[in-house]
Amino acid sequence: MDLLALAESFVGAEGRTAALRWTAELETSPDGTAFVSHMTNEQNLQTLAEGKQAIERLVSALLGRSAGEPIKWYLETAEHQDLAFKGRPAARSLPDQLCKLHRGYAVWSRLASPTDRPAVASSARFVEWLEHAVCGQHYLAALDPTAILRGRVPAVFSTFEQDRATAFPPGTPWSRCWQVVGLDPPNPPEPCVLLRYSLAEVGPARVPTAFDAADNLHFVPVLAGAGWGMTKDLAGGGGVREVVVRSFSVARLRRPEFIGA
Amino acid sequence: MPRNPFGFLLDIPDSSAISWLRSYLRGESTDPKVAVPADVDSLSYLLGRVHPLGDAPLPRKVGTLAATLLSEAVGLGLHRSGRREDSAFVSDLFTLVEALPLSEAAAATLNDLATAGRLLGGDDPDFHLHALRALVLHQRPQPGEIRGYVEFWRRQAENLRHAPTAIQGLLRISAPAAIEMLPDFVTRARTATPPVPLINTLFAVAAELGLALELWKTLRRAFNDRFVDLEAVREALRGLRVDERQPEVWAVLEAPDPQPGSLPTDPEPIWAMRYESPRSERLATARQKCEQEQASGRPLLAAA
Numbered sequence: 001m002d003l004l005a006l007a008e009s010f011v012g013a014e015g016r017t018a019a020l021r022w023t024a025e026l027e028t029s030p031d032g033t034a035f036v037s038h039m040t041n042e043q044n045l046q047t048l049a050e051g052k053q054a055i056e057r058l059v060s061a062l063l064g065r066s067a068g069e070p071i072k073w074y075l076e077t078a079e080h081q082d083l084a085f086k087g088r089p090a091a092r093s094l095p096d097q098l099c100k101l102h103r104g105y106a107v108w109s110r111l112a113s114p115t116d117r118p119a120v121a122s123s124a125r126f127v128e129w130l131e132h133a134v135c136g137q138h139y140l141a142a143l144d145p146t147a148i149l150r151g152r153v154p155a156v157f158s159t160f161e162q163d164r165a166t167a168f169p170p171g172t173p174w175s176r177c178w179q180v181v182g183l184d185p186p187n188p189p190e191p192c193v194l195l196r197y198s199l200a201e202v203g204p205a206r207v208p209t210a211f212d213a214a215d216n217l218h219f220v221p222v223l224a225g226a227g228w229g230m231t232k233d234l235a236g237g238g239g240v241r242e243v244v245v246r247s248f249s250v251a252r253l254r255r256p257e258f259i260g261a
Numbered sequence: 262m263p264r265n266p267f268g269f270l271l272d273i274p275d276s277s278a279i280s281w282l283r284s285y286l287r288g289e290s291t292d293p294k295v296a297v298p299a300d301v302d303s304l305s306y307l308l309g310r311v312h313p314l315g316d317a318p319l320p321r322k323v324g325t326l327a328a329t330l331l332s333e334a335v336g337l338g339l340h341r342s343g344r345r346e347d348s349a350f351v352s353d354l355f356t357l358v359e360a361l362p363l364s365e366a367a368a369a370t371l372n373d374l375a376t377a378g379r380l381l382g383g384d385d386p387d388f389h390l391h392a393l394r395a396l397v398l399h400q401r402p403q404p405g406e407i408r409g410y411v412e413f414w415r416r417q418a419e420n421l422r423h424a425p426t427a428i429q430g431l432l433r434i435s436a437p438a439a440i441e442m443l444p445d446f447v448t449r450a451r452t453a454t455p456p457v458p459l460i461n462t463l464f465a466v467a468a469e470l471g472l473a474l475e476l477w478k479t480l481r482r483a484f485n486d487r488f489v490d491l492e493a494v495r496e497a498l499r500g501l502r503v504d505e506r507q508p509e510v511w512a513v514l515e516a517p518d519p520q521p522g523s524l525p526t527d528p529e530p531i532w533a534m535r536y537e538s539p540r541s542e543r544l545a546t547a548r549q550k551c552e553q554e555q556a557s558g559r560p561l562l563a564a565a
Contacts, residue, residue, distance in 0.1 A: 030296055072288050105312065106305035109356050115390065116425030116461040118468070119397040119433075120360045123313050125468050133464045138500040141458030152299050183300055188265075190309040216299035 001042040001210070007059045018062040025070040031215040032070055038210035041221035044087050045209050054086040054211060071215050075153060078211060084155040087207035090243040091227025096199045097161035098245070100149075101181050101259065104130050104191040111250055113144045127191050127260070135193055135258040145251035149195065155212045155244040158205070159231065161196065163240040167233075174261050179234040181242075182218040189261035196254045205243035212244050266295045267310055270322055275329075282326050286353050287346065304353045308360055316362045324361030327354050332370055340388055355391035359398070368399045376413070386422075393417055393426045402434055411438045418442055421449050425462040432469040439466070440480045447490040459497040467503055467510075477513040485518045 003023065007015035023039075026032030045051035061077045078084050107130065108117060118133075120126045133142040151157055159181055168177045174192070175185035199205055208229040213219035218232045220239075233239035270278045285295065285303055297306045311320045331354040334340065339347040358371060375396035402410045411431065415438075418427035424446050431439035443466070450457035470476045484491040495514055498504070504511040 069289070075288075101300075103301055103305055103309055105308040106301055109305050109308060109360075110302070113458065113461060114387070115422050116429075116458070117394075118461050118465045119394070119429055120312065121398060121468070123315065126312075128468065129461075129464055132501045132506075133460055136460070136500050136502065138458070138460045138497065141460040141497075141500075142464075152302075157300075184298065186309055188310070188313045190313065214299065219299075 001039055001046050001055070003039055003055070006046065006055050007062065010056050010059045011063065014063065015059045018065065019059060021067070022062055022065065022070055022073075025067065029070055031217060034217050034219070035071065035074070035210070035213075035215045038213050038216075038219055038221060042210040043224040044207060044222060044226075045211065047224070048086070048088055051086045051209065054081075054083045057081040058083055058211075074214060078153045078214070083211045084153040084209075085206055085244055085246055086211060087209040087222070087244070088225075088227075090205040090207055094199070094205070094228060094241070094243070095160050095162040097196065098158040098199055098202070098205075098243075099161050099164060099194050099196045100156060100158050101177060101183065102149075102193055102195045102256075103186070104193065104261075107134055107143075107193060111143050111147045111149065113142065130191055130193055131258040131260075135256045137255070139253070139255050140251065143250045143253070145249065147250045148247050149250060149253070150247035151212075151244070152216070153212060153214055154247050155206075155208075156247060157208065157212070157242055158197075158245055159240045159242050164194075167237065167240045170257070174259050176235060177259055180231065180237065180240060182216075182220075182231040182234060182239065184218075184234065186261075191261040192259045194257040194259055196256060197248070197252055198254065199245070201252045202245050202248040205245050208242065208244045265310055265314075265319060267307065267323065268319060269294060270326070271318060275326070278322070278326050279329055282323070283330055287350055304356060308357070312360055321362045321364065324358060325364045325367045327357035327361065328363055328367035328371060330354050331358055331374070335374065352387070352391065355395055359391075359395040363399055365401075368401055371395055371399050372401065390423060390426065393423055393430065397426060397430045397433060400430060400433065407434055410434050414438075415442065418446065421446075421453060421457060424449070425457075425465075428462055429465045432465060436469060436473070436476050437479060439469075440476065440483055443480065443494075444483050444487055444490055447493055448487070451490065451493050459493060460500060463494060463497040464501055467498060467501060467507075470510075472507065472510065474509060474513060477510050478519065481513050481516060482519050 003019050004016050007019035023036050026036050045055060058077065058081065061081055065073055102111075104126065108120065108126070112134075118125070118129055129142075133139070136142070149156060168180045172180075174189065177194075178185040178192075207222050207226060208219070209222070210219075218234065220230050220232045222229045228241045228243055231239040231242050270281070273281070281294070283289075285307070288303065295306075297303050301309070307323065311323050314320050331351070334347075334351050334354060340351045342348075358367075363371065371392075375392040400410060411434065414427040414430045414434075417430070418424040424442075428439050428442060428446060431442065446462070447459065450459055450462075466480070470480070481491075484494065491514075498511075498514065503514075
């Protein structure tokens with residue numbers, strides 16, 4: 001997608017100048033180059049009415065942008081202007097069961113029940129809580145059912161459980177699990193859980209776009225017309241299929257699985 | 262092993278570190294130093310990188326910086342500004358303080374904040390809860406002060422929303438006092454509309470009691486003649502797989518109603534029976550020293 005040309009076509013030279021200023025700032029900010037690259041390689045957004053409208057809203061917002069913090073500005077704008085989740089609908093033939101690898105401390109600080117989450121007295125106790133309470137049979141009682149599971153922009157990158165079975169079946173070393181879904185394994189190791197949910201419950205799903213990926217270093221641009229995205233497998237394998245879904249409440253989760261560290 | 266991405270906080274002056282942490286949590290940093298991965302928020306990333314280090318210099322530094330920022334934020338009334346970003350910032354600071362070790366001075370400030378939390382929080386129903394949660398691991402009762410703390414937590418438990426935190430707080434200083442409160446909490450939680458979940462509270466109970474079978478027997482006795490409540494407790498503990506992982510504990514819970522026991526209910530002599538943190542060990546040592554001094558007739562510790 002040629003953002004400068006699109007900006008000019010929407011609002012004239014002023015739009016082109018604003019887009020140029022923003023992309024120039026992105027290119028000189030840490031990780032901003034990844035975002036510029038994703039936008040350059042984006043092939044689906046401008047072919048869809050919804051995608052085009054999202055680009056137009058971005059350009060309008062760019063006209064009023066003050067200089068500085070280009071990524072933070074985008075993340076806030078994406079939320080207020082509803083820029084994410086604008087790719088083509090995911091292929092209908094895709095499986096129903098989805099999952100997402102989620103960091104343990106994100107579960108504790110963002111998804112746990114705020115009135116009774118246990119004090120993290122030690123790493124061992126923290127792991128025990130994840131394994132036996134969060135991933136136990138009463139998992140919804142350990143979590144806050146009203147908490148919202150969200151991604152960095154308001155869309156959640158999800159992997160298909162069917163692909164998980166071949167790419168990182170139960171028992172796969174934790175660092176390999178991270179790599180398969182395109183994430184750098186944390187150092188020091190951090191326990192995590194596999195959140196599981198059904199497309200029928202949290203859907204619909206869409207093909208991820210540059211607007212969903214923002215500055216994600218490992219996002220793989222989606223081919224024109226594709227029915228799903230593909231994760232970059234950092235260990236060099238084939239990766240797994242992925243889609244994005246809207247943020248959804250914890251009440252819709254099925255029983256999570258402990259991955260450990 | 263690569264250097265911790267937050268390790269630079271140990272090398273810069275406190276004023277710069279405070280300023281950096283404020284910008285980092287608010288997502289305002291123009292000099293990021295730390296690249297937060299796209300799959301996680303900045304608070305969770307920070308916790309994941311520093312908490313596993315336990316009571317080491319870096320988590321202590323970050324916890325203390327957060328406590329300083331928290332004092333500043335409360336002083337400025339950010340928690341009452343009505344702005345969503347301010348409220349999220351204060352909540353993140355509380356979470357850091359809750360999870361990380363603190364300097365002695367920061368912990369003392371936090372104690373004051375928690376005891377005054379209901380007043381400071383104004384109309385914000387979460388402020389006092391945040392402060393109580395943060396107090397659980399940072400309460401520092403000196404010998405002679407345990408009864409006061411027990412009373413404090415008992416009062417907090419009168420509010421069902423604060424009761425799980427109060428039980429956790431009590432578990433850290435007097436397991437018998439916490440056990441004594443448990444049946445009433447279970448009844449209220451079970452009969453509330455909607456019911457209040459028991460899992461996390463009972464997780465904390467099981468974790469703190471460990472394999473101290475005498476305490477488990479005390480817990481079992483506390484539920485004498487309260488079959489429905491006891492069954493709710495068993496169900497939650499079964500969900501945590503206590504029956505498989507700690508069969509000796511499970512056997513105590515499965516036993517028929519026992520006779521009243523003889524474990525002392527006065528919290529003072531047994532308040533520091535077995536705690537994990539070095540702080541609690543230090544306090545236990547101080548208590549022991551105090552008792553020796555009492556026995557020998559020499560001067561008592563100043564705090565006693």
